[in-house]
Amino acid sequence: MITIPNRHQDTEAGLHRRYEVRPLDKQTREPKEPDAGAVYFVLRLDHGCHDPNHLKACHVAALAYARAIGNDRMASDMRELVAFHAGVKVAKEIVSEIE
Numbered sequence: 090m091i092t093i094p095n096r097h098q099d100t101e102a103g104l105h106r107r108y109e110v111r112p113l114d115k116q117t118r119e120p121k122e123p124d125a126g127a128v129y130f131v132l133r134l135d136h137g138c139h140d141p142n143h144l145k146a147c148h149v150a151a152l153a154y155a156r157a158i159g160n161d162r163m164a165s166d167m168r169e170l171v172a173f174h175a176g177v178k179v180a181k182e183i184v185s186e187i188e
Contacts, residue, residue, distance in 0.1 A: 106129070134174045145183070148175045152183050 095106045110129040114121045132147040148171050155167035172180040 105136050134171060136174065144175075148180070149183050151186060152180065156184075156187065 093104055093106050097102065102181070108129075108131045110131065112121055132150055133144070134147055134151060136144070138147070140146040147151065151167055151171050155164040155171075158164050158167075168184075172184075175183070
């Protein structure tokens with residue numbers, strides 16, 4: 090298994106652990122322990138990100154996921170979410186880049 094350093098160990102701004110993600114229990118909607126060995130990758134889609142290259146990469150990744158997921162409702166929701174945060178024009182430009 091690959092070891093991903095935390096933010097304070099990563100001095101070169103590479104891939105690092107920054108968030109703790111836990112699934113919600115379906116009945117109670119309370120956080121539960123993730124499956125052993127589960128790996129999550131978090132994308133920030135809002136404008137709280139101060140690096141425009143990182144933000145665009147997150148939008149591109151989210152839209153590529155929407156295209157590949159094979160679930161029309163989830164894809165539509167993801168495109169709508171990106172369009173809301175990036176703007177419709179930017180989202181359309183990104184879609185045309187990845188097609």
